[in-house]
Amino acid sequence: MGSGNKAKLRLLPAVHEVVADLSLREEIAANYSPAALTWAVRSVLQKTRQRILCPETSPEIGGSQPETAEEIRVWVAGQALQELQSLSSSLKRVINATGVILHTNCGRALLAPEVADYLAEQAKHYNNLELDLETGQRGSRYDHIQDLFRELTGAESSLVVNNNAAAVLLIMNTFALQREVIISRGELVEIGGSFRIPEVLAAGGAKLREVGTTNKTWLQDYREAVNENTALVLKVHTSNFRIEGFHHSVPTGELVKLGEEFGIPVVEDLGSGSLLDGTKFGLPKEPTIQEAVQEGVSLVCFSGDKLLGGPQAGIIVGKRELIEKLKTNQLTRALRVDKLTLAALAGTLRLYQRGEAWKIPVWGMLMKTKSKLREEASVLQNTLKDLKSLNIQLEDNYSQVGGGAFPTAKLPTVVCALQPLNGSVTQLEDFLRKGEIPILTRISRDKILFDPRTLVADDFQIIVERLKEWDKIQA
Ligand SMILES: *Cc1c(COP(=O)(O)O)cnc(C)c1O
Numbered sequence: 001m002g003s004g005n006k007a008k009l010r011l012l013p014a015v016h017e018v019v020a021d022l023s024l025r026e027e028i029a030a031n032y033s034p035a036a037l038t039w040a041v042r043s044v045l046q047k048t049r050q051r052i053l054c055p056e057t058s059p060e061i062g063g064s065q066p067e068t069a070e071e072i073r074v075w076v077a078g079q080a081l082q083e084l085q086s087l088s089s090s091l092k093r094v095i096n097a098t099g100v101i102l103h104t105n106c107g108r109a110l111l112a113p114e115v116a117d118y119l120a121e122q123a124k125h126y127n128n129l130e131l132d133l134e135t136g137q138r139g140s141r142y143d144h145i146q147d148l149f150r151e152l153t154g155a156e157s158s159l160v161v162n163n164n165a166a167a168v169l170l171i172m173n174t175f176a177l178q179r180e181v182i183i184s185r186g187e188l189v190e191i192g193g194s195f196r197i198p199e200v201l202a203a204g205g206a207k208l209r210e211v212g213t214t215n216k217t218w219l220q221d222y223r224e225a226v227n228e229n230t231a232l233v234l235k236v237h238t239s240n241f242r243i244e245g246f247h248h249s250v251p252t253g254e255l256v257k258l259g260e261e262f263g264i265p266v267v268e269d270l271g272s273g274s275l276l277d278g279t280k281f282g283l284p285k286e287p288t289i290q291e292a293v294q295e296g297v298s299l300v301c302f303s304g305d306k307l308l309g310g311p312q313a314g315i316i317v318g319k320r321e322l323i324e325k326l327k328t329n330q331l332t333r334a335l336r337v338d339k340l341t342l343a344a345l346a347g348t349l350r351l352y353q354r355g356e357a358w359k360i361p362v363w364g365m366l367m368k369t370k371s372k373l374r375e376e377a378s379v380l381q382n383t384l385k386d387l388k389s390l391n392i393q394l395e396d397n398y399s400q401v402g403g404g405a406f407p408t409a410k411l412p413t414v415v416c417a418l419q420p421l422n423g424s425v426t427q428l429e430d431f432l433r434k435g436e437i438p439i440l441t442r443i444s445r446d447k448i449l450f451d452p453r454t455l456v457a458d459d460f461q462i463i464v465e466r467l468k469e470w471d472k473i474q475a
Contacts, residue, residue, distance in 0.1 A: 273302020
């Protein structure tokens, strides 16, 4: 080690000195314990020492380099604070101004505020997850949602697992291990995030028996494929795409009749799975969960955090006998959900039960009318009108459902379109995304679009503050 390095090391402050400096600042003392400050300062000093000793293997510190002992002390304090801030917030709240309601990158469905409160209460206290309060005996965690699903879907029984991919996997592994599953070639889909029907079937140990063609599959195709090794017929909702033009698929009811004729269960992966009929809100016709159950399907599976508007989960409803069989599979234990998921799901289902689906954010957002959206966009425009560095207009546009649901549905909306007068749209987009509470927007033809459809509670205020900051920097 050279003497220059020794001199540099000697300039580094002691941990307790920097902690004392930081503790003097009221807002820091209020937010961080002395232990947290000590940890952060020690970590920064360790990295700095490392950097002085072996500059080639350590990351660049960046910025102008502090020289004097005093400058170094201030610099270390600043770095320690950054360390604490980044530590506390890798996964954080963001504002979704993109107008994509079920945005997988942003965590899909939001929970209703009262469901979130109920969830918080369940998280802070012990609960009766697997306890029958009547008898004092052990109960089942699934009992808490059993009656709700029976009432809402008409199905005899239900089971909840980690997500819908897990639901499909579990069904395959339970009923089709080493046996054949008949499925139309038009339904061998890939859903975002690497869920591919043929691969999930294979992972579950089932053999794929493809029938029909990409665009047309007839009942006769299914019938000809049935043999003594057939385990079940699977119908998959094509979710994120639509075939236009010349096509045919077999209605669920006809598959159920075929299944009954041969004694083979028919399973439907509905994907999004909605309890409400979307046509009332201008969406295309899609089978609801209740309709699939009514058709006589043996098992229906769907996601908890798509159109249902609950937590991430995979829900299976259907015939009691088959659900009981699923419960005996060891995989069910591996795929089981925790008390928080069950609480969020039960809370969400109770809103449907009480006829208050509009309180579920996904449906609240879907139901927003264009005139309401125009009103919200113009409030934002008016609040921002004094900002000199931005040109702000209202424009007609479309929001999206997202999450692979209703891929072709166009939800009319009114957006606030911003053009920075200096600086580029990409710079502004970047600035918005990198704030304390990141704001995600859409760029279209050199403008930044804010769609009020997916904004909630105090999002507006935070957007306004952040744009004022931008304006100040530009001035
Ligand atoms: C989204 C989807 C899945 C996967 O559901 P996750 O809950 O994300 O695991 C499976 N099948 C279909 C048809 C889907 O649309």
